[in-house]
Amino acid sequence: MDKIRLLIISEDSSARRGLSAIFASGNTFDVLGGFSLDRAGEKSVILQPDVVLLDISGDISEYLPKTSQLKEKCPCSLVIALVENEHCSNLNDVLAQGIDGCVPRGIMRGCLVNTVELACRAGIFCLPGSYKKKMVWSEIEKKNRLERPGNGSTVSGETLTRREMEILHLMAQTLSNRDIATKLFISEPTVKTHVSSILRKLGQNNRVQAIIYSYKTGLVNEPLLAHN
Known part of the structure; x- marks a missing residue:
């Protein structure tokens, strides 16, 4: 089975190195490199990865325009975002930009690798559990109000x-x-x-x-x- 070609995007250089090491340690992924958000568009167009792992930290709104551009330039690439729990209230905006899945940043490294592989091999759509609970209770409250x-x-x-x-x-x-x-x-x-x-x-x-x-x-x- 061919390796999954992975490109990592993070504003934190140490996070890029750490994620690269995690995914390069096995035989499933071919890590194409880790880049900042500013360089990601150019590199993604050239490399056309199977999956882009986007590490979102800080203000989530700063990522949305470039995330949308990234998806336009690489329509065949899956984009999976690593998000903090506090980002869950804004995930609707992120998903609207073409993100194919979101994973909590605190996930265990083995689970992270398996999750990204499942998303690529089986088309699994992943969301943080806290976000799903929030959406369920939001729907219940909306229903109750109506x-x-x-x-x-x-x-x-x-x-x-x-x-x-x-x-x-x-x-x-x-x-x-x-x-x-x-x-x-x-x-x-x-x-x-x-x-x-x-x-x-x-x-x-x-x-x-x-x-x-x-x-x-x-x-x-x-x-x-x-x-x-």
Whole structure:
């Protein structure tokens, strides 16, 4: 199998030397050299590497214009950025410039080598775990803001009825269908029908998920007194 041709970009000369040594120690990579950001464009055009490892430090905005130019000049080269955790809030901007993956700078050297190899051989798209968690919670919060009721809004856009809200609050108190039926003086099959409707409207697969979702979105805060 051919070696992966790697070019390293970093403003820190010691980092360039260290990264070069890490990737040159095995038989997987052919390290083409380490260069500063100013020289990277020229060298990349000449060498056309398989992958560019971009070490981002300091103000991330300083890298964006040149990163975009680099991708234009070397469209077939993968660009993988080494980033600090504090850069995660700006990674959307970095990814928009054509970056093919981001790896935390503190990653163990063996994991770094394996990650870059997987990105090249298997097309794996890599992101720091802290960034992925941030994006997941950001999406949850956005969803919650859009769906937070007060008016009974739900995932599907359908509104829970008064009876369904009563049953949802009783579900949140961990009452069984039988207990709910007894409390509301209705039949157990009727409760099951309401529960199925609640799960469908909330877009949840089971009672536990529905209860957790309801607390997160504010559908359930304080117990609601049930009425016939």
